[in-house]
Amino acid sequence: MTLFTVAWRYLQGRFVTSVLTIVGVGLGVSLIIATFLLTRGIREGFIEGATDYGLIVGAKGSPTQLVLNVIFRMDAPMPNIPFRAYEDLQHDPRVEVAVPVAMGDAYQGFRYVATTDAYFAPFSGRRRAPALSAGRFFRSDVPEQPTYEAVLGADVARRTGLKLEDRFFEGEEMAAYPLTVVGVLRATGTADDRAIFISLASYWEMNELSRRAMVKPLTAVLIRPKRLSDLAALHRGWNVAPDIQAAFPTAVLLNIFNLLSLVEDVLLVVLGAVVIVVGLYLFVTMYNATFERRREIATMRALGARRSTILGIVLLESCALATLGGLAGILGGHGGAYLGAALLAARGGPPTHALAVNALQPVTFGAVIVLGALAGLLPAVLAYRTEVAENLAPL
């Protein structure tokens, strides 16, 4: 009979306690894994979904709100800016690409994004331009003759079940302006997957106020400069205006990351406490188990078992509990992260890449086994030092 078999039999002998210990360790590890996967996933989701445009021009107010709304389709839309701002930017010699964007209401929770075909066009330095998986892009219509054509993001098509040529609207007042699906985009892993793209002309005609307005409204203009070194001057130029602001999307994201890292610091302290609790729980379990079987240990010693054998059995038990708890925790942590990411997505949060496998899993697994060994060390030493004569005395 090997040392491992003896240790395993001991664990089976106190089945309920062993299972509860494994569940306890597993829960602690799950919490650690899920927290790391989600916080890192949110950060990577923001990076993945970041725009390739260097500047966003919108109404005066919070740059964070502007970027979150226009790029990530989160938060409330900013007030409108006049279409003239777009025309000025289009004629600015420093600007290579200017894309007008107007944020509308939503269909089943998916926002309408009104823009031009420039939104889908590739340009120098663009990591990926939106591409079609079916159909075509909407036509560039004139304001007086909107076509009410819509291009769906991949998630919208999947979750609403809308197909090419389907007509849809939401709300009685929109019944007069049904949109027709003419295209579906390929999945990009960005907020574009959760948007319904329509032309500006359709958007203006669907909105009662803009229909009558002489000055057509926009939410923002996305800018790619010819030279990056002109970004600062463009940013300054628009920010000194009384009613319009310009924001660096990357700067806004970095400020969000700075806030996230504060939260991560707090979480690290909490997770540190979880590690201590898990370690103590393992220690108490092993200590009690060793204490209860002093007589058995003394018998084994009397039958010729060496002190090192007893030490090894107790350490193996502790490590086995930690290993099984660690494995359960890693699986549970991935499940928790998956649920968290789904919950975030359902609430309109950023796309979260929460199931990445990297150094986190093996490092955590190794650390749990080391923790198990450390927690079992004192009980193992107590078992090692068990006096035969003292513990074999008649009861």
Add this chain to the structure above:
Amino acid sequence: MRHSDRRRRIPARPLQWPGAALALLVALAGLPLVPPALGQEIPRLTFAQLGDSMRANFGLTQGILAFSGREVEIQGFIIPAGPPDLSFFLLSRVSGTGNYCCELPSGQDETVYVYVAKGISIRYDPVRVYRIRGMFEAGHQADRSYGVSFFRVRNAHVEEAVGARIFKEEKGR
């Protein structure tokens, strides 16, 4: 018998290993204090030097071109014009945000395109001055992702420059 065996296994000079380990630790701790190129100080470039080096038709002075291919140090504000992991950004004499009252934004002549070395983590603060060290390149160049530039620092290491002064020095002061 056992005792004698154990005694025989004990090394003759047991303090050798701890002593050697301690010496190794001290040597490793002292490594960052050794300059990267022995006997050579890293030259520090200023935005005034960069601005003064510009000539007609994308030309640059021989003085600034002499730094090309060498490791240099430059201090300035970060303008996050690239991806949010800050693997690339612009370094400018003037902060990208704020300072609306007193400084005009800088242009091509006072902007350095910084390509950060792998594994460097930067905490972005728009009003903080950063010290950049890396391989300097001068000359007109068009990059597919980031467009035209005159001054670049590649494989850059970035740190906050506490108490740094980077304002352009007026001539005659």
